Amino acid sequence: MPRENQKRGRRAEQKAQKQDAKRGYEETSDAPSAKRMKPDTDADADIDANQALEPFAENADYIPLDFEADDQQEEVNQEGSGDGIFFGLLDTEESEYFSRANEMLEANQFADAEEKNLFIESVYQEANGKELKIACSQGCSRLMEKLISMSDIRQIRRVFSKFIGHFLHLVQHRFASHCCETLFIHAAPAVMAKTPTSQQKQSNQEDEDAEPELSLADMFMTVIEELEGNWGYLLTERFASHTIRVLLLVLAGEPVDVVSNDSVVASRKKERLTLPGADIQEDKMPPKKRSVPESFAPALKKIMNDMVSGLDNTYLRALASHPVGNPVLQVMLFLELSHFGKSSAKDPNSILRRLVPDESFEEGTESATFIRGLLYDPVGSRLVETMVRYMPGKVFKNLYKNNICERIGSLSRNSTAGYVVLRTLERLGKDDLQDAMNLIITEVPGLIERTRLIVPRVLIERCVIRKVDTKPFAKALENAYDKDPSIRLKQMLKLDETAEDDREDQIMQDAGDEERGDERKRGGGGKSSVSSAEKLHGSLLAQAMLTVSGPLSELVYSSLLAQSSETIIKLSKEPTSSRVLQQALTLPTSTTQFRRQFTTRFQGHIIELALDNSGSHVVDSLWTATKDIFFVKERMAQELFQNEMTLRDSFLGRAVWRNWSMDLYKRRRNEWKDKAKGIERQPEGESNGARPKSKIELAAERYAAKQAEAASAK
Template sequence: MPKELKKRGRRAEKQRQEADGHDGPPSKKRRVEEPASSFAVNGDAGDDFITFGQEQDNDEHNDQQTTFYGLLTEEEQGYYANVNNKISANDFEDDEDRANFVEAVHRESAGKEIKVASSQSSSRYLETIIRLSTANQLRSLFLAFLQDLDYLVQHRFGSHCCETLFLESAKHVVTKSKSTEDGNTLFENLFLEAAEKLQTNIGYLLTERFASHTVRVLLLVLSGQPLQDAAAKETVGSRKKGKPDYAQRSEADSTEVRKVPISFKKARRDLMSAAVSGLDSNYLRALATSPTGNPVLQLLLRLELSENDEKGQESHVVLQKLIPDQSFEPESDSSKFVSSLVYDSTGAYLVQALVRYLPGKSFKRMYKNLFKDRIGKLAKNEIASYVAISIFERVGKDDLAHALEALVPEVPGLVERNRLAVVRTLIERCSVRGVDLLRMHETLAQTYGDGAVARLQKMLKLEEMAATTSKKGEEKKEEKISVDLQGSLLAQSMLRTSQLCDLVQESILAQPDSMLLQLAKSPVASRVIQVALTSEKSSSKFLRQIVPKFNGMVSDLALDASGSHVVDALWVATNGSHFMKERVAQALQSNESRLRDSIYGRTVWKNWHMDLYQRRPREWQATAKGLDHESPQDSESKPKKSAIELARERYVQKQSKNHQPHGPANTVQASA
């Protein structure tokens, strides 16, 4: 049927509006009337947005979204750009100068914190300032953000500032209420107020494009879980957001379980309860395949299952709604639901979370009924293989032996498709559990070939790269190689396993000197050489054969970014063979001038204690043989004792000698 002839353009649209009875001008955004139970969805949420089902006033939400705090002037934008340049360049005399500079920036930002956080460029600079701020400065900024926290957490740029503020403020939370100075508010109260403000719209915020990250960070802070471990980064952080170089965060502290006030536990439970209280099982399962809802479920399951509660399974509200039947019978709805997620690119992450955090009894039933008989098929699939890896990390020795028998016939196909992460994880877990890897040894030997020279090259997928050209256009005759990362990781795992290390060791020994030099200079392949030299599974016979192969190339390797680490590994490899260590030291001494002119050479010179080798050879020999329990660096780092301290030590030693009983005298007295 021919279509109706229509005119395009704004004038034609206006004529049609007037013909339909619309007198006013056409608006750019048409608002569709919906029932009272509908939800206001932000335009940035995307087509895959799924709300948590909590009702809210559409008019109020639209008014909130239209809140405008103004734009920064060009002078203000230039000011914050200069602030960022000064901090990035670290152009400060000392720490006090930097602290005064940060304080001046906070004074300049007073009263316009939300406007700065909403700026596309200046919000990044504000994150830098937050990481360098003191407790009082963070407290003032926190109070400013609380004025309109709902707006900031949903803002594209302000949400990142809120995340950084929560993470940095979490360091200053105390477990016991202490009296504050100058009337300052405790960080505990600030976090509780933030949770109370967000609890009203928590169902919408958890699946909102920008607010979901910030709310997940808040839940982690309230739970006391580590903020920088692998599980937190998977469920909280965005993959596109990298960590800046200027981040002044202690990774050692952030990966440990934190002590939080008791009030945080109640606040977190209230947030989680408000999010899922009005949801049924079907609606909650729909979030499993949502790119925004899936991380939410992962975090909720992790927090719920990792908490030791007296109520036990009664407190597992999310788990009970997501998987009502935890017996995992083959024909149950729970089994069908989990099986449908295994091969889904998004849902597989939720299955991994279930494998990691499910209680022991529930996991055993799930593994027995769903995964045990088809573990080989899971390992062959590109998506389900990650579920198989998580299973290998949790099951016991008997289940690992069963998985090994099922997976060994699939190894050639996995190697051909470069699915080496499954093989590597299975080898590592079997080595930890003490499972026999004889069949894996035979299969890998057949897969990579019997030729020792070609075995390592095939494992690393070595390919020679074209010669690079210099800035002047002249060709360099440097030969570089391309190395596969997964193959390198597999070779390292084999070197750490007593039953498989000989396959890689034989291949390393069989390599020509030119190829061994290229491997040692490759950023990826040099890791294999380092593990071969430092692994506990490397026998003394292998080390006596491999170390002399580097004698003629020590100086060249010491000047290379990757090769210098190989030279450092030779210090460990030559333990017990002092003449080999002296030969390497002589090679380094003969190229002293070249090493001192290179940043990598100076590092090698320091790690090999070459200054001690030249000035005090006897002390160097004692250090090389391991006779001294204290390295020269440790002795130099310790503060020297004063004269009065040395005199006190001599006095104590003299007094102890005078009060010691004499053996012969005591014997005479006893006989008398």
């Protein structure tokens, strides 16, 4: 007799028990509500009919199928917050195609620009009618951003037209909001362009592919109309706020910077989608203000008024510490003070006057209390930075005199308020900067000990610009570091790390983590990341000191001369410290005596450094450093020449070989010597340094002279 087909093992038994328990729960839960009482009287029927027209009562017997009410609710959702709008999903084949297209754009292995443009156009044809699906897709929204960033004006207008009518939902979408942001940024340069004339349609194009009739300026005005009435809500919406910031800057014609760390457009967590070869020239150009249509100015002013008009002063000040609303408030305050003129700050309804109604900032006033409450707030201090940078001079002087001047030393100690001190130092005159330096000097030992080096660095830079004497500050730095020059440089660049110091630092870190709720462990930041940041700030401070002639730069130069050759080679191979060596070799404060003593430390290690990523830059700097020390340069060139094949086998080595003109050294030694000494030899027979004429040119001149003589004889 055949056996019964049964599953074996504990997993099968557990699964069967779970199914039985689930089945029993469903039977018990459905039993009481399985029966429904039938109305017996006409009164009950009338009550049920009224329930169909009135809002549903709790525990109602049934829910009527009212399609008209559902349609009205859907229209409200579409016109309101955008909830419930669904554009559909891409099928498997479409997702695979767009994923491959994304990979091809990242690889950037196109033969030329024409082939790349044809590929982008083919992707647009495939995405026709699916733009909203792609923008809302988690996997394909990045492709839409890349396509927009690489599109021409015609393609941008086409995508813009497909988004029109849905911006209220798109700007609030987690993925589509980034597509809207990219679209606004790349459409901004062409807002002044006229609408192109309608082109003849190709035979294989459909009506949907027709060129949009609206210009980009009209499209932006359409976006404003779609978002009308929702500005107050979008101000603090998680995903819409960064898109709103971009829109405000575009309407004002201001450059939109999403790469800088100081940018208020995007957070530091924003994913940077970069493509090789995309906008290379534009990234190198400094951002500049763009011209915009005349209709943008009143529209921008109306948007800003609508955002804050419905908020009372208490709620507006609360936005200063709101993590989402604060960046938008920064942009509006910046535009109010820079775009509409600082005279707008006198308006009692302006954002600045509503935040700080008392321009005197005297002790006990509402403005002074508000500012002091934000100085130590990680979010609110950024708004104070914007105020300090752009507020009118008279208002800034009152703010500095009553709230910052006497406390600038203690504020510089704080990791949050220190950034407000930086913006303050940028606006101080020579006398005020001298007084501020005297107050900060007393805090220098504590700043050096806790590696709060950004305030000393900026103070040095501002003193150079304002021509303030830095000798007292150099004395304070000398007392803060070790007297031994060899140890001083290691302290500056964080190179002296002993095992005992490591253990003490670990104990201090553990204690600090317990006090702060183990924030550093949760953030994933370990000792390696902290030490790299400390090395970077130490290197920047040393570079700033090298730019000042006198005691400040002498502290670094004397420390460099006190190091051994092994330490110098080690410094040359580290990315942060190698920058200090490059500046020490090339800056005008570097004397010939220093370079004569210092450059000899590199002899015998040139090849080792030339093959290193950071050391190769130091070798390039040695070419400039030895311009007046020819015998040192010649010895280094001989060392490079003896290892020619080793250098040619390396990418970094070939760069060093080219920068040192070693081909000229190999073939025409005399010309290389002249170039190494900075001598421009004039060719024989030429007194003005012009290029000697060829035989053909000389013959042509003789022929022209004969023709002129013959013509004159006639």
